Amino acid sequence: MDLRKVIPLWIYLLFLLVPIYWLVNMSFKTNTEILGGLTLWPQDFTLANYKVIFTDESWYSGYINSLYYVCLNTVISLSVALPAAYAFSRYRFLGDKHLFFWLLTNRMAPPAVFLLPFFQLYSSIGLFDTHIAVALAHCLFNVPLAVWILEGFMSGVPKEIDETAYIDGYSFPKFFAKIFIPLIGSGIGVTAFFCFMFSWVELLLARTLTSVNAKPIAAVMTRTVSASGIDWGVLAAAGVLTILPGMLVIWFVRNHVVKGFALGRV
Amino acid sequence: MAEIRLQNLAHSYSKQPTGPEDYAIREMSHIWEQGGAYALLGPSGCGKSTLLNIISGLLSPSEGQVMFDSRVVNDLSPEQRNIAQVFQFPVVYDTMTVFDNLAFPLRNQGMDEKKVQTKVQEIADVLDLQPLLKKKARNLTADEKQKVSMGRGLVRDDVSAILFDEPLTVIDPHLKWKLRRKLKQIHEQFNITMVYVTHDQLEASTFADKIAVMYGGAIVQFGTPRELFEKPQHTFVGYFIGSPGMNLIEVTPQAGGVGFGDVHLPLSVAMQQRIAEKPASSLKIGIRPEFVHVWDGPVDDAMCAEVSHVEDLGTYKILNLRLAGHPLKVRIQEDKPVPEGQAWISFPSQWLMVYADEYLLESGHE
Amino acid sequence: MNNKVQNNKAWWLVLPVFLLVAFSAIIPMMTVVNYSVQDIFDQSSRYFVGTDWFRQVLQDPRLHDSLLRQFIYSACVLLIEIPLGIAIALCMPTKGRWSSLCLIVMTIPLLIPFNVVGTIWQIFGRGDIGLLGYVLNNVGISYNYAANASDAWVTVLIIDVWHWTSLVALLCYSGLRAIPDVYYQAARIDRASSWAVFRHIQLPKMKSVLLIAVMLRFMDSFMIYTEPFVLTGGGPGNSTTFLSQTLTTMALGQFDLGPAAAFSLVYFLIILLVSWVFYTAMTHSEKN
Numbered sequence: 001m002d003l004r005k006v007i008p009l010w011i012y013l014l015f016l017l018v019p020i021y022w023l024v025n026m027s028f029k030t031n032t033e034i035l036g037g038l039t040l041w042p043q044d045f046t047l048a049n050y051k052v053i054f055t056d057e058s059w060y061s062g063y064i065n066s067l068y069y070v071c072l073n074t075v076i077s078l079s080v081a082l083p084a085a086y087a088f089s090r091y092r093f094l095g096d097k098h099l100f101f102w103l104l105t106n107r108m109a110p111p112a113v114f115l116l117p118f119f120q121l122y123s124s125i126g127l128f129d130t131h132i133a134v135a136l137a138h139c140l141f142n143v144p145l146a147v148w149i150l151e152g153f154m155s156g157v158p159k160e161i162d163e164t165a166y167i168d169g170y171s172f173p174k175f176f177a178k179i180f181i182p183l184i185g186s187g188i189g190v191t192a193f194f195c196f197m198f199s200w201v202e203l204l205l206a207r208t209l210t211s212v213n214a215k216p217i218a219a220v221m222t223r224t225v226s227a228s229g230i231d232w233g234v235l236a237a238a239g240v241l242t243i244l245p246g247m248l249v250i251w252f253v254r255n256h257v258v259k260g261f262a263l264g265r266v
Numbered sequence: 267m268a269e270i271r272l273q274n275l276a277h278s279y280s281k282q283p284t285g286p287e288d289y290a291i292r293e294m295s296h297i298w299e300q301g302g303a304y305a306l307l308g309p310s311g312c313g314k315s316t317l318l319n320i321i322s323g324l325l326s327p328s329e330g331q332v333m334f335d336s337r338v339v340n341d342l343s344p345e346q347r348n349i350a351q352v353f354q355f356p357v358v359y360d361t362m363t364v365f366d367n368l369a370f371p372l373r374n375q376g377m378d379e380k381k382v383q384t385k386v387q388e389i390a391d392v393l394d395l396q397p398l399l400k401k402k403a404r405n406l407t408a409d410e411k412q413k414v415s416m417g418r419g420l421v422r423d424d425v426s427a428i429l430f431d432e433p434l435t436v437i438d439p440h441l442k443w444k445l446r447r448k449l450k451q452i453h454e455q456f457n458i459t460m461v462y463v464t465h466d467q468l469e470a471s472t473f474a475d476k477i478a479v480m481y482g483g484a485i486v487q488f489g490t491p492r493e494l495f496e497k498p499q500h501t502f503v504g505y506f507i508g509s510p511g512m513n514l515i516e517v518t519p520q521a522g523g524v525g526f527g528d529v530h531l532p533l534s535v536a537m538q539q540r541i542a543e544k545p546a547s548s549l550k551i552g553i554r555p556e557f558v559h560v561w562d563g564p565v566d567d568a569m570c571a572e573v574s575h576v577e578d579l580g581t582y583k584i585l586n587l588r589l590a591g592h593p594l595k596v597r598i599q600e601d602k603p604v605p606e607g608q609a610w611i612s613f614p615s616q617w618l619m620v621y622a623d624e625y626l627l628e629s630g631h632e
Numbered sequence: 633m634n635n636k637v638q639n640n641k642a643w644w645l646v647l648p649v650f651l652l653v654a655f656s657a658i659i660p661m662m663t664v665v666n667y668s669v670q671d672i673f674d675q676s677s678r679y680f681v682g683t684d685w686f687r688q689v690l691q692d693p694r695l696h697d698s699l700l701r702q703f704i705y706s707a708c709v710l711l712i713e714i715p716l717g718i719a720i721a722l723c724m725p726t727k728g729r730w731s732s733l734c735l736i737v738m739t740i741p742l743l744i745p746f747n748v749v750g751t752i753w754q755i756f757g758r759g760d761i762g763l764l765g766y767v768l769n770n771v772g773i774s775y776n777y778a779a780n781a782s783d784a785w786v787t788v789l790i791i792d793v794w795h796w797t798s799l800v801a802l803l804c805y806s807g808l809r810a811i812p813d814v815y816y817q818a819a820r821i822d823r824a825s826s827w828a829v830f831r832h833i834q835l836p837k838m839k840s841v842l843l844i845a846v847m848l849r850f851m852d853s854f855m856i857y858t859e860p861f862v863l864t865g866g867g868p869g870n871s872t873t874f875l876s877q878t879l880t881t882m883a884l885g886q887f888d889l890g891p892a893a894a895f896s897l898v899y900f901l902i903i904l905l906v907s908w909v910f911y912t913a914m915t916h917s918e919k920n
């Protein structure tokens with residue numbers, strides 16, 4: 001129990017948790033209580049704010065839209081990144097280093113730069129305000145990340161396994177699906193985690209490419225100003241609900257993330 | 267300089283050990299005398315590294331005491347014990363030069379810089395590290411790094427013992443013997459107690475005055491290489507030492523001695539008494555391939571064995587025989603005739619060992 | 633893994649990625665380049681203006697201000713988050729239940745949508761409904777991030793520290809976990825102080841993860857948009873308007889497509905350049 005380490009750590013953890021606690025606190029209060037004065041826990045505990053979100057379509061559809069395009073993006077990113085990462089890991093080919101580097105530079109592109117071009121591009125092919133548009137747009141930075149992480153994990157699998165499979169008569173797709181993928185299970189877990197994370201949290205592109213049908217929860221939240229001012233209680237509840245999927249994901253992949261971090265490849 | 271004494275020492279990694287299997291080190295008492303060069307020899311997993319870490323203080327034993335010069339040091343950390351330890355994996359501080367690496371322990375002690383200079387130069391001389399002193403440690407080869415690791419151990423004045431945990435594992439074979447010679451020289455020059463852990467019997471016998479053979483968490487024999495060879499106290503010592511190891515055959519007591527198959531081996535009366543006194547669940551005889559006597563032709567008291575095949579190893583040959591169905595190896599000089607088909611052999615009584623429950627039975631008679 | 637086989641057929645495996653990213657990156661980039669050298673009134677009347685927009689953009693004082701603010705912001709972010717992240721990583725437990733709990737709590741801020749991060753602090757910092765604002769005002773420190781520029785700056789920085797330090801800490805933690813125990817054992821035998829252990833063993837072994845952390849934090853802080861926007865809208869005045877917001881206003885708000893496009897290219901180039909400088913600087917110091 002080294003106090004010199006434990007105390008700073010706890011201070012930091014509290015620093016992280018207190019604002020979240022405050023948000024949760026507020027989500028269970030009525031607006032009158034919120035605006036009436038500061039209370040450390042709800043005097044007038046209410047679930048009304050959550051009720052609004054679960055019953056009002058303009059609210060809950062935001063969540064559904066967000067979850068939908070995030071899952072779409074994770075699936076697309078993983079599917080294209082897996083074969084590509086395999087290629088980078090096992091083969092040398094014309095332009096491979098340059099391609100890899102170009103992929104990584106896309107991670108460095110400010111979303112703001114792509115706002116207008118994306119807006120025009122997706123409008124022109126009729127994909128404006130669709131989930132697939134946001135999913136594809138997020139591929140810009142998620143796919144390079146996925147390729148980078150997966151390549152690292154794949155390089156950890158010895159080539160001998162591939163060779164043995166071919167000698168045993170496996171075709172490439174069969175080998176890939178039945179033998180290779182199970183071996184990099186935790187790598188896929190880590191990659192899926194990061195794709196989910198970066199797509200779920202991104203606001204700018206998601207808001208720009210949607211208006212009504214595929215409106216993400218982030219956009220819904222930034223537009224809750226009404227004639228009577230901001231509905232703080234509902235806003236807080238909405239915020240809490242956006243944190244939950246993240247917490248669930250962390251809980252499920254916690255072991256993989258620790259292993260993935262341990263490879264220092266993140 | 268220190269005499270290291272282990273008193274009723276035992277160690278278990280589990281909190282509530284229930285039986286001997288839970289112990290990595292089974293209860294032992296042992297003395298490493300001051301200034302000696304010792305080897306701790308044994309196969310992987312026998313507890314050698316655990317024992318070493320207990321001596322250096324990196325591990326605290328669950329039972330028993332470790333004493334340096336009659337002072338109990340169980341509660342002293344490695345820093346306080348004046349021990350140096352060289353690990354299997356060369357540990358160097360990458361960002362520092364070789365000079366700074368060697369100076370590191372001294373500077374941590376607060377030694378003044380002039381003395382540091384002299385000491386480092388001295389050790390660098392001994393280890394032939396002079397040309398490398400200005401180089402950054404990360405650019406060295408594995409054996410150079412290991413020499414620097416050793417150097418850090420030797421550079422300290424106050425070191426009472428140096429412990430080596432299989433330090434030559436990562437070194438190329440042709441450089442191993444050079445480093446071994448170096449270590450022996452250092453021992454002669456500085457006269458510090460050294461304990462060298464290894465699984466290689468050749469390393470152990472060339473380095474050490476006395477070898478402690480470990481098996482299953484216990485030290486089964488402690489003696490000079492010659493003693494280990496001529497009189498193994500445990501079947502494991504017989505098997506592990508020597509190339510090839512001792513021949514061991516299961517036998518049952520018979521009138522006048524012991525026997526297996528249709529072979530009868532007479533034993534002295536004293537030995538027969540010893541066998542009778544202590545009923546054992548297993549009885550074995552052991553004889554080294556070097557000591558089996560091969561007659562030129564059939565002789566009355568000799569036993570007849572079938573020759574399976576012969577391995578010619580240049581300066582000597584290994585005869586693979588079968589005696590009453592049991593395999594037997596015999597080592598003969600290159601100039602001796604090789605029997606074909608059948609061989610007539612006998613076991614000289616002074617080299618025939620009897621083991622009850624793996625431990626040597628001595629009749630007190632030689 | 634040096635035993636890669638030379639095989640150009642591998643391009644088939646890479647093709648989907650290439651097409652997807654080309655679609656998402658090259659086509660829009662070409663549009664941007666296109667706009668940056670034209671003056672566009674409407675669909676049918678466009679005039680090639682060469683480097684006019686670039687000149688205008690590079691002389692625009694608004695952009696200079698914004699760029700300066702951005703550099704200061706990113707510098708502050710790095711100066712605070714990197715040492716803090718290292719320090720936290722050193723304090724983190726290495727095994728057991730506390731270790732998992734710690735990792736989980738630290739990962740939470742990383743998974744919150746950026747606008748919610750802004751909203752959390754927007755609420756938390758207000759004097760009327762937020763714990764922080766209320767407490768500060770009641771102990772005599774006047775604090776109003778909406779009206780006071782330096783309060784706004786401090787708040788925006790704290791938000792970033794709250795949001796992203798965990799990433800630096802987790803990266804450093806993974807670097808530390810990779811150090812074999814033998815090094816610590818040898819250091820104990822050599823009687824090294826904790827500071828010496830940090831300087832000679834831990835810090836050198838963390839170099840590669842620190843490089844990743846610095847690059848990621850630099851890039852992401854340089855591109856920041858949502859959090860400050862939700863908190864202050866860029867204000868009070870322009871005090872917290874950073875580059876992405878300036879660009880977004882130009883492109884979508886004012887529809888100055890030409891200048892916006894030219895500025896976009898300059899923006900991207902700055903990030904690439906500074907990232908390259910960081911990368912070379914940090915990998916060269918290795919070679920010494």
